[in-house]
Amino acid sequence: MDPKEVEIPGNSDPNQPGGRISHLALDIGGSLIKLVYFSTNYDVDDEVGRSGKKSFGVSNGNRDHPVLKGRLYFVKFETSKINDCLEFIQNKQLHLGGYRHLEAPPIDKTIIKATGGGAYKYADLFKEKLGISLDKEDEMDCLVGGVNFLLKAVHQEAFTYMDGQKEFVQIDHNDLYPYLLVNIGSGVSMLKVDGDGKFERVSGTNVGGGTFWGLGRLLTNCKNFDELLELSHRGNNRVIDMLVGDIYGGTDYSKIGLSSTTIASSFGKAISDNKELQDYRPEDLARSLLRMISNNIGQISYLNALQFGLKRIFFGGFFIRGHTYTMDTISVAVHFWSKGEAKAMFLRHEGFLGALGAFRSYDKHGADDSLVHQLMQPFPTTSCLAGDKICSPPNGELNENESIECSVYAS
Ligand SMILES: Nc1ncnc2c1ncn2[C@@H]1O[C@H](COP(=O)(O)OP(=O)(O)OP(=O)(O)O)[C@@H](O)[C@H]1O
Ligand SMILES: CC(C)(CO)[C@@H](O)C(=O)NCCC(=O)O
Numbered sequence: 001m002d003p004k005e006v007e008i009p010g011n012s013d014p015n016q017p018g019g020r021i022s023h024l025a026l027d028i029g030g031s032l033i034k035l036v037y038f039s040t041n042y043d044v045d046d047e048v049g050r051s052g053k054k055s056f057g058v059s060n061g062n063r064d065h066p067v068l069k070g071r072l073y074f075v076k077f078e079t080s081k082i083n084d085c086l087e088f089i090q091n092k093q094l095h096l097g098g099y100r101h102l103e104a105p106p107i108d109k110t111i112i113k114a115t116g117g118g119a120y121k122y123a124d125l126f127k128e129k130l131g132i133s134l135d136k137e138d139e140m141d142c143l144v145g146g147v148n149f150l151l152k153a154v155h156q157e158a159f160t161y162m163d164g165q166k167e168f169v170q171i172d173h174n175d176l177y178p179y180l181l182v183n184i185g186s187g188v189s190m191l192k193v194d195g196d197g198k199f200e201r202v203s204g205t206n207v208g209g210g211t212f213w214g215l216g217r218l219l220t221n222c223k224n225f226d227e228l229l230e231l232s233h234r235g236n237n238r239v240i241d242m243l244v245g246d247i248y249g250g251t252d253y254s255k256i257g258l259s260s261t262t263i264a265s266s267f268g269k270a271i272s273d274n275k276e277l278q279d280y281r282p283e284d285l286a287r288s289l290l291r292m293i294s295n296n297i298g299q300i301s302y303l304n305a306l307q308f309g310l311k312r313i314f315f316g317g318f319f320i321r322g323h324t325y326t327m328d329t330i331s332v333a334v335h336f337w338s339k340g341e342a343k344a345m346f347l348r349h350e351g352f353l354g355a356l357g358a359f360r361s362y363d364k365h366g367a368d369d370s371l372v373h374q375l376m377q378p379f380p381t382t383s384c385l386a387g388d389k390i391c392s393p394p395n396g397e398l399n400e401n402e403s404i405e406c407s408v409y410a411s
Helices: 079-092 122-130 139-153 209-220 225-234 282-307 324-338 350-363
Strands: 016-028 033-040 067-078 099-101 110-115 133-136 158-162 165-168 181-185 188-195 198-205 263-265 310-316 343-347 372-375 404-408
Touching: 016 079, 033 079, 033 350, 067 079, 079 122, 110 139, 110 181, 110 350, 122 133, 133 310, 139 181, 139 188, 139 198, 139 310, 139 350, 158 324, 181 282, 188 282, 188 324, 188 343, 198 282, 209 282, 225 282, 225 310, 225 324, 263 282, 282 324, 310 324, 324 343, 343 350
Parallel strands: 016 110, 110 133, 181 310, 310 343
Antiparallel strands: 016 033, 033 067, 067 404, 099 110, 158 165, 158 343, 181 188, 188 198, 372 404
């Protein structure tokens, strides 16, 4: 794209008098649509500028673009409710926050960065309903771009979770690579990341978040994902999982390092209990299912980390949902299989990696890493609650309905 052919317009944000929205990016996945957008109350920022002038190219002397100070907003919708998402974008006029091809025919003039399979599947719908074109960015590129951005720019983004203890991880920018990124969406992608834009998708599994939600819904009749998570929180997996102790008469199988409480076979008790589905409590079914899927992903992740000699594994994707039991199970699996050698880490903005990567790609043609050049500690806001039809996570760990204070360059 020739920078001369485009402009990034600002438009009014009805929720923020005088606010301007200058960028919107989408990640349209198999289960969820994620939106990231930037909004500012200020016009061109005076404070950061040099020589008392408006801040053109402030922190990067090569740039001759104004700097806008404002906030990044994070919102999500279920993909099956894409019409709610279109309505939200329309109501807030977010679709004007892309870039414009000045010479394109009217229907192709406004362009929004988008990633995920839905950027292909729903391109015509976006054109028909909002009159915008989706500029497709590769999903894996965006995931890696999103994580690297978060790890470098956001204070207290990554943390470990084990035995009920959450600890933020200090990221050394000079010692970040290589690492394994495990993105648990509907399906799971595993990427070995060696640098910014330097990565390989080394593995994946079809047993992921979609499997948990899909099977869980069938087994428990839950009506939404958070209800299923909430159920799992209250359940006891031992009711339905077959443990080593169930097979070994209550004792450990210590010769091969298995304690009596290790799950020998997920859902294994169902073969001999002589019970029907309705005889099990939905709580216990949900717990066994969550544990089975989290364990499996933890183990495959560890095996990939082992194969490529990686000690750090970052887990992202909306399956995790900041849910303590999920994180605990994944961490224990990684710890168990790696004998404490590898470390599972989680991300505060876990579900927005791809959308953030797409957001960053607006700056592809600019200098270095300068679209979002200044970030502060994220803190909660209520600004985007109105458009989000999805409840907050059960443990109150907000990964949506949050904003990050930041600055962007506008063309
Ligand atoms: N409110 C929700 N509704 C549906 N699923 C949810 C919700 N919250 C969390 N999830 C979980 O998150 C998963 C989707 O995660 P994510 O948005 O990262 O992936 P995706 O982009 O939709 O999938 P993919 O990348 O495979 O296309 C769901 O499959 C489900 O397990
Ligand atoms: C197909 C994608 C990449 C779509 O996001 C994801 O759902 C996934 O990685 N699924 C796992 C596919 C596999 O590697 O078996």
